[in-house]
Amino acid sequence: xADNGSSSSSTSAVFTLNKSSNLECKxxxxxxxxxxxxxxxxxxxxxxxxxxxxxxxxxxxxxYVIRILFVEQPVPQAVVASWxxxxxxxxxxxxxxxxxxxxxWQEATIPGGLLGWILTxxxxxxxxxxxxxxxxPWSMSSALDTDNKARDVSFLDSYSLERWECVLHYMVxxxxxxxxxxxxxxxxxxxxxMKRDEEDGSPVITRQGFQFLLLDRxxxxxxxxxxxxxxxxxxxxxxxxxxxxxxxxxxSTLGKDYSTEGMSQGLLVFLQHLREFGLVYQRKRxxxxxxxxxxxxxxxxxxxxxxxxTMLDDDTHKGYIIVETNYRVxxxxxxNLQVALISLFTELMYRFPNLVVGIITRxxxxxxxxxGITADQIIGYLxxxxxxxxxxxxxxxxxxxxxxxIKLWELERNRLTYQEGVLYSQFLxxxxxxxxxxxxxSNGYLIWSHKEKRTLVINKNAHEDxxxxxxxxxxxx
Amino acid sequence: MVNVMxxxxxxxxxxxxxxxxxxxxxxxxxxxxxxxxxxxxxxxxSADILDILQAKIDDLMDQISFPLAEKGQ
Numbered sequence: 001x002a003d004n005g006s007s008s009s010s011t012s013a014v015f016t017l018n019k020s021s022n023l024e025c026k027x028x029x030x031x032x033x034x035x036x037x038x039x040x041x042x043x044x045x046x047x048x049x050x051x052x053x054x055x056x057x058x059x060x061x062x063x064y065v066i067r068i069l070f071v072e073q074p075v076p077q078a079v080v081a082s083w084x085x086x087x088x089x090x091x092x093x094x095x096x097x098x099x100x101x102x103x104x105w106q107e108a109t110i111p112g113g114l115l116g117w118i119l120t121x122x123x124x125x126x127x128x129x130x131x132x133x134x135x136x137p138w139s140m141s142s143a144l145d146t147d148n149k150a151r152d153v154s155f156l157d158s159y160s161l162e163r164w165e166c167v168l169h170y171m172v173x174x175x176x177x178x179x180x181x182x183x184x185x186x187x188x189x190x191x192x193x194m195k196r197d198e199e200d201g202s203p204v205i206t207r208q209g210f211q212f213l214l215l216d217r218x219x220x221x222x223x224x225x226x227x228x229x230x231x232x233x234x235x236x237x238x239x240x241x242x243x244x245x246x247x248x249x250x251x252s253t254l255g256k257d258y259s260t261e262g263m264s265q266g267l268l269v270f271l272q273h274l275r276e277f278g279l280v281y282q283r284k285r286x287x288x289x290x291x292x293x294x295x296x297x298x299x300x301x302x303x304x305x306x307x308x309x310t311m312l313d314d315d316t317h318k319g320y321i322i323v324e325t326n327y328r329v330x331x332x333x334x335x336n337l338q339v340a341l342i343s344l345f346t347e348l349m350y351r352f353p354n355l356v357v358g359i360i361t362r363x364x365x366x367x368x369x370x371x372g373i374t375a376d377q378i379i380g381y382l383x384x385x386x387x388x389x390x391x392x393x394x395x396x397x398x399x400x401x402x403x404x405x406i407k408l409w410e411l412e413r414n415r416l417t418y419q420e421g422v423l424y425s426q427f428l429x430x431x432x433x434x435x436x437x438x439x440x441x442s443n444g445y446l447i448w449s450h451k452e453k454r455t456l457v458i459n460k461n462a463h464e465d466x467x468x469x470x471x472x473x474x475x476x477x
Numbered sequence: 478m479v480n481v482m483x484x485x486x487x488x489x490x491x492x493x494x495x496x497x498x499x500x501x502x503x504x505x506x507x508x509x510x511x512x513x514x515x516x517x518x519x520x521x522x523s524a525d526i527l528d529i530l531q532a533k534i535d536d537l538m539d540q541i542s543f544p545l546a547e548k549g550q
Contacts, residue, residue: 362542412538416489423513423521426480436479447486448519455513457486457521470479 028056031226033101040103042240044122048247051130053102053123060084061095064117065104069124069131074108074116149283151291153255156281160293163278164221165337168213171205172340181276191227207372213341214373214381221279221295228273237266245270249280249296257289319386323360325399331356332387344368345378360402365409375410379403420460421447427454439469484512485527487520494520496537497530506533 032040032053043049054062067083068075084092096117099105103120110116119127129135151159170180171194185203188194193209196202212220225246232242245267252258260268271290274280279296282289320338322330329346331338334354342348345368346358368378379398386397427433433454440446445462449455458466487497497520501511510526522530 361544415493416487416534418527419486419488420524421484421486421521423482423484423486424479425482425513428479432479448515450516453515455515457515457519460483463481463483 026223026226028052029098029102037103039240041120041122043243044103044120044126046244046247047126047130047135048251049244050123050126052247052250053104054127054130057102057104058091058095058098060088060091061099061104064095064099065119065127068105068117068119069127074110074118076110076114076116078114080117150257151255151281156255156291156293159281160278160295163276164217164295165335167224167277168220168337169340171209171213172337173205183273184276187224187228187231190231191224193227210344210368210371210373211377213344214377216384217295218299221277222299224277225279225299232270235269237270241267242270246296246299249274249292250299252292252297254292254294254297257291260288260290319384319388319391321382321385322387322390323382323398323402325401327360327402327405329358329360329382330387331358338385341381344371344373360406362409365406366413369410369413375406378406419447419457421457422460422463422466423455423457424466425453425455430454435473436466436470440466482512482521483524484521485524486515487522488518489520491517493534494518496534497522500530500533506530 032043035043044053054065057065064080064083068080080096081089081092099117100107104123105117105119108116108118126135167180167184167188170185171188185194188209189196189203191208192206193212194203195206197204212223215223229239229242232239241264260271263271271280271282272285274296275282275290277295278293279299281291281293320332321342322332324330329342331342332355333339339348339351339356342356342358345365346360347364348356348358350357365375365378369375382398390397424436427436430451433451433456437446437449437456440449440456440458440462443462443465445459445466446456447459448457489497494517497511498514500506501509506526506529508526510522510530511520512523513521515521
């Protein structure tokens with residue numbers, strides 16, 4: 001086991017071969033926060049985006065925004081703080097930070113020298129438009145004749161499911177499905193979900209990719225789209241335009257068709273990409289109309305909110321996994337993808353047309369762990385897809401023995417942690433030792449120290465700095 | 478004068494530390510690798526032995542585990 005890494009250790013000096021970090025799932029807030037202010041400014045020119053941002057704000061922040069929306073002058077910060085009780089000052093500080101980070105409001109000086117908050121003019125103007133109406137019509141809202149081959153919701157659902165599973169299938173490398181476009185492969189590579197094999201250059205799945213597969217559908221789509229957006233500018237598309245369109249989609253109606261009339265060339269390209277991933281349906285490339293699917297709708301709302309919204313998984317996919325206390329796994333499925341996912345961490349034994357039987361073994365779990373999947377992800381996946389029979393018996397669908405054992409197998413790998421360091425010993429005096437220890441501690445270099453033995457271990461990268469400090473110190477004394 | 482040495486700090490539980498000491502004593506990895514025994518949970522070892530050590534520990538873990546489930550009928 002070469003990568004005896006501990007994902008739980010936080011220091012960067014920890015010696016692991018899984019240096020590639022774990023899959024990071026940003027929500028809308030995290031994503032926008034990292035955009036430069038001028039992009040945000042441009043985005044806030046679109047009422048849809050303002051509404052999406054507003055919806056995703058913490059509750060307290062939403063209240064602040066509404067209270068000062070129609071105030072045309074800065075409101076003193078002390079006044080804003082006084083709206084909540086003292087007991088919740090932590091929340092106040094937090095939401096103030098969020099609002100500033102998203103450039104929803106900005107600081108302004110009030111005559112008399114007080115600091116106040118005022119909503120960013122663009123955001124204010126466009127949020128008012130969402131609430132009160134007005135503004136320009138959406139680019140996709142032009143009138144359409146009725147589609148003589150109209151598609152209903154269930155068709156769209158199965159279409160989007162099929163398209164999306166195509167991408168997932170490709171990742172797990174099952175051969176039965178049709179391939180995906182070079183563009184999609186590029187996104188997977190860019191996102192670090194797959195990487196080029198060193199020998200033949202064909203894409204292979206990475207540890208982040210495995211983690212990605214075990215996410216719920218909503219999180220998968222959002223993560224994938226974010227990675228896609230990272231690359232749009234290289235393709236010559238306008239990020240702001242694409243984002244705006246995406247947000248408009250997220251507010252559109254399922255089962256209704258929209259017109260492509262008046263869309264720019266760039267947006268049409270973007271639409272074709274979304275079509276490939278199953279976020280929109282188009283019968284033909286030049287059909288002039290498209291249907292958003294469930295994957296695109298509410299894409300911007302975070303996972304916590306989306307529970308209340310019917311997601312693709314909930315209504316079309318019932319749980320299919322039964323786990324027994326003897327570590328056997330019965331998966332009632334005929335989907336190759338689900339079988340492939342199960343086989344990431346179980347050893348498959350029998351395969352029937354609608355049932356797969358496998359067994360969770362130490363070796364199979366360790367293999368998954370080596371691939372970068374965590375025990376929690378395995379357990380989470382099994383829980384999420386538990387068969388309804390498992391849910392009937394009690395509140396916890398999985399046998400505790402199996403859950404515990406999977407966790408123990410993970411812990412077993414982390415019994416040792418390694419940190420590269422430099423050992424300093426045989427100090428001449430306790431005073432010398434104390435000085436160096438103080439210095440290392442205050443700079444965050446210290447990993448370990450022992451007063452009686454006058455020994456300390458310091459972060460490897462800090463050695464040069466310590467050396468300089470020691471020279472200065474020795475000269476001085 | 479201060480003595481300076483580069484290496485790797487190992488943090489582990491007591492049992493694992495004894496195992497490492499045993500490996501060191503019996504030259505199981507071909508040579509001595511522990512630079513300094515720090516305290517009951519920490520050892521300072523040379524960095525170049527790490528790969529071999531990890532493989533050895535993996536072996537040990539394999540030996541002390543047994544299959545929990547029957548694979549047959």
